[in-house]
Amino acid sequence: MTDMRETPPFDPARLDTEDPPPFTRLNPDGRPSFVLTCDHASRAVPGHMDGLGLAAGDLSRHIAWDIGAAEVTRQLAERLDAPAFLAGYSRLVIDCNRPLTSPTSIPTVSDGSEIPANRDVSAAEAAARADALFWPYHRQIAGTLDRLVAGSEIPIFVAVHSFTPQLNGGDARPWHIGLLWEHDGRLVAPLRAAFSSLVPDICIGHNQPYAIVGPSDYSIPEHGQNRGLPHIEIEIRQDLIDTQEGAELWAGRVAEALESMRTEHGPFEMLTPVKHNP
Numbered sequence: 001m002t003d004m005r006e007t008p009p010f011d012p013a014r015l016d017t018e019d020p021p022p023f024t025r026l027n028p029d030g031r032p033s034f035v036l037t038c039d040h041a042s043r044a045v046p047g048h049m050d051g052l053g054l055a056a057g058d059l060s061r062h063i064a065w066d067i068g069a070a071e072v073t074r075q076l077a078e079r080l081d082a083p084a085f086l087a088g089y090s091r092l093v094i095d096c097n098r099p100l101t102s103p104t105s106i107p108t109v110s111d112g113s114e115i116p117a118n119r120d121v122s123a124a125e126a127a128a129r130a131d132a133l134f135w136p137y138h139r140q141i142a143g144t145l146d147r148l149v150a151g152s153e154i155p156i157f158v159a160v161h162s163f164t165p166q167l168n169g170g171d172a173r174p175w176h177i178g179l180l181w182e183h184d185g186r187l188v189a190p191l192r193a194a195f196s197s198l199v200p201d202i203c204i205g206h207n208q209p210y211a212i213v214g215p216s217d218y219s220i221p222e223h224g225q226n227r228g229l230p231h232i233e234i235e236i237r238q239d240l241i242d243t244q245e246g247a248e249l250w251a252g253r254v255a256e257a258l259e260s261m262r263t264e265h266g267p268f269e270m271l272t273p274v275k276h277n278p
């Protein structure tokens, strides 16, 4: 391998009809109670980028997307009659849950795999990826939240993710789901109670397997904290939702937990926003 980058750069002019749109919006006229996002829904790479120079298997791995999360989000959108947004491209092209200033916005390595197309990305190319694939998704989410908060009910912002059962050859992760938050944890205890009554032996991670850190995450800080909206990030272990049956089972549980939390503890007010520097 040479130091020269051998994969084609991202070029918005080369996106064609084989390439997916930057995001999928579901249920735009659904109930305003919840707004769902799935930042890592897709493993798609623009066709002209030669699969980022990765081995084919790498684009099926968890490093490319959150396995099962898109199907769970689709099911949740239906069960909750909620607007939902699914990002259209792999996090390896540009990560929709990272600020553009983050070193992992366009990752050069992920869980041991180097990403050849992300070496030596110019500022112009990074900006082109953001303009084509990051901003359209986040602007649509922001526009929907702007509209809903002006209405009759404060929406609850829910970011859906999934996590690999094992990372970097480390220990097996015991949690079925993780509830993630940073400054505003008011949904955590009600949700934990709701999940525990639905699934008595459930193992719930509190800010596990990850913690949200304002400057290094994007969706919860931007759409939840910066607005003062009630919010939660829900992480589901991938081996539980990597089949249609598993995704349906857990989507049903998550939908029921969210709905019972809302009816028993809602409505939730807007809080004073916690702003992070971009």
Ligand SMILES: [Zn+2]
Residues within 6 Å of the ligand: 039, 040, 066, 160, 161, 162
């Ligand atoms: Zn994710």
